[in-house]
Amino acid sequence: MDIRAIEERYTSGVYPKRELVLVRGEGVYVWDEAGLRYLDATGGQGAALLGHNPPAVRMALQEQMNRLMVCPEIFYNDQRAALLRALQEVLPGNREWRIFLCNSGAEAVEAALKFARLRTGRSEIIAARRAFHGRTMGALSATWNPAYRQPFEPLVPGFRHIPFNDIAALEAAIGPQTAAVILEPVQGEGGVWPADPAFLQAARALCDRFGALLIFDEVQTGCGRTGRWFAAEHSGVVPDLLALGKGLAGGFPIGALAFPAEWGPMPVGAHGSTFGGNPMACAAARATLETIRRERLVERAERLGADFRERLRQLRSPLIREVRGLGLMVGVSLRVRATPVLRRLMARGVLALPGGPDAIRFLPPLIVEAHHLAEIAAALEEALVETSLPVP
Numbered sequence: 001m002d003i004r005a006i007e008e009r010y011t012s013g014v015y016p017k018r019e020l021v022l023v024r025g026e027g028v029y030v031w032d033e034a035g036l037r038y039l040d041a042t043g044g045q046g047a048a049l050l051g052h053n054p055p056a057v058r059m060a061l062q063e064q065m066n067r068l069m070v071c072p073e074i075f076y077n078d079q080r081a082a083l084l085r086a087l088q089e090v091l092p093g094n095r096e097w098r099i100f101l102c103n104s105g106a107e108a109v110e111a112a113l114k115f116a117r118l119r120t121g122r123s124e125i126i127a128a129r130r131a132f133h134g135r136t137m138g139a140l141s142a143t144w145n146p147a148y149r150q151p152f153e154p155l156v157p158g159f160r161h162i163p164f165n166d167i168a169a170l171e172a173a174i175g176p177q178t179a180a181v182i183l184e185p186v187q188g189e190g191g192v193w194p195a196d197p198a199f200l201q202a203a204r205a206l207c208d209r210f211g212a213l214l215i216f217d218e219v220q221t222g223c224g225r226t227g228r229w230f231a232a233e234h235s236g237v238v239p240d241l242l243a244l245g246k247g248l249a250g251g252f253p254i255g256a257l258a259f260p261a262e263w264g265p266m267p268v269g270a271h272g273s274t275f276g277g278n279p280m281a282c283a284a285a286r287a288t289l290e291t292i293r294r295e296r297l298v299e300r301a302e303r304l305g306a307d308f309r310e311r312l313r314q315l316r317s318p319l320i321r322e323v324r325g326l327g328l329m330v331g332v333s334l335r336v337r338a339t340p341v342l343r344r345l346m347a348r349g350v351l352a353l354p355g356g357p358d359a360i361r362f363l364p365p366l367i368v369e370a371h372h373l374a375e376i377a378a379a380l381e382e383a384l385v386e387t388s389l390p391v392p
């Protein structure tokens with residue numbers, strides 16, 4: 001069976017493919033069909049937060065699939081209740097949260113946009129340049145990249161984009177018509193740009209002044225990735241709506257949107273999802289949160305991430321412009337395009353992501369060890385040396 005040929009022929013074609021057929025994973029590694037091993041610094045695009053096939057998540061899923069796989073939210077369920085309780089322990093702020101459960105990051109963002117409009121009775125949403133919030137029509141309207149947006153216009157009306165980290169621009173844009181401001185505390189797809197704490201604090205104050213809601217999209221930054229349970233904690237700002245996805249269930253599909261319990265419940269029928277809150281995803285997410293806590297992975301992300309960035313800063317390649325990030329969300333911005341460097345990294349057994357056109361983005365699993373990070377840095381150094389050589 002020619003796997004690549006079949007996929008080339010029958011898949012939608014919307015992804016830029018890499019020349020790699022992955023058939024197995026364990027911890028920080030994945031293997032291709034020829035048995036070659038790769039260090040996965042994409043962390044499954046951030047979803048393999050605990051590494052590939054983490055034992056605790058596997059066990060939780062196996063147990064749950066023998067009991068009950070489907071349970072729409074019109075019924076109560078033990079796994080869902082346990083997850084909702086576990087999330088209270090880790091979500092930021094001294095408050096209770098209600099949580100809409102869904103299946104992906106974009107869905108969590110959609111829920112945030114709908115609930116913000118419903119709660120305020122207003123329609124305008126302010127997002128940031130370089131922002132990425134997903135590719136469904138509502139989330140795409142908040143996403144910035146014109147190449148993603150233009151073919152699908154008209155998008156949802158009422159969205160505008162201001163420069164990230166620009167307090168004056170936000171102050172000029174926000175007003176009594178604003179339903180919400182949506183921000184990534186660290187912009188991920190856009191190139192790993194941490195928000196200035198002062199910007200997030202100003203956003204909080206401006207939202208409060210105008211009765212607008214503050215949405216944090218923590219789909220990529222949440223659950224320990226940045227060295228805090230949630231990246232919001234770096235600034236001390238508590239958002240009104242907090243969107244989660246990616247690694248929340250240790251690699252199993254899930255999304256979640258948290259809003260303050262003091263709002264009370266949303267009206268019946270305001271939103272919904274057949275698979276939202278399904279017991280498999282809930283069991284996996286519970287096991288994930290428990291593992292992060294037990295293995296102290298949040299502290300680890302902070303410590304290892306700082307060491308990794310320091311190591312990358314010492315590489316001294318003329319092609320490196322800047323090393324950015326928080327915790328184990330790390331970007332290396334380059335003076336050349338990222339794609340050829342990613343290819344050369346892959347040839348050295350390291351998988352990484354782009355962040356914008358000219359940055360390499362690393363989202364290694366939080367269980368990564370110092371020697372893995374040293375390997376990644378060494379592979380990048382070699383890949384950059386090769387990139388700087390003139391083409392023969």
Ligand code: PMP
Binds near residue numbers: 184246
């Ligand atoms: N928000 C952010 C910040 C993201 O990084 C992503 C995915 N890269 C999304 C939303 C969309 O998530 P999903 O692909 O699960 O729909």
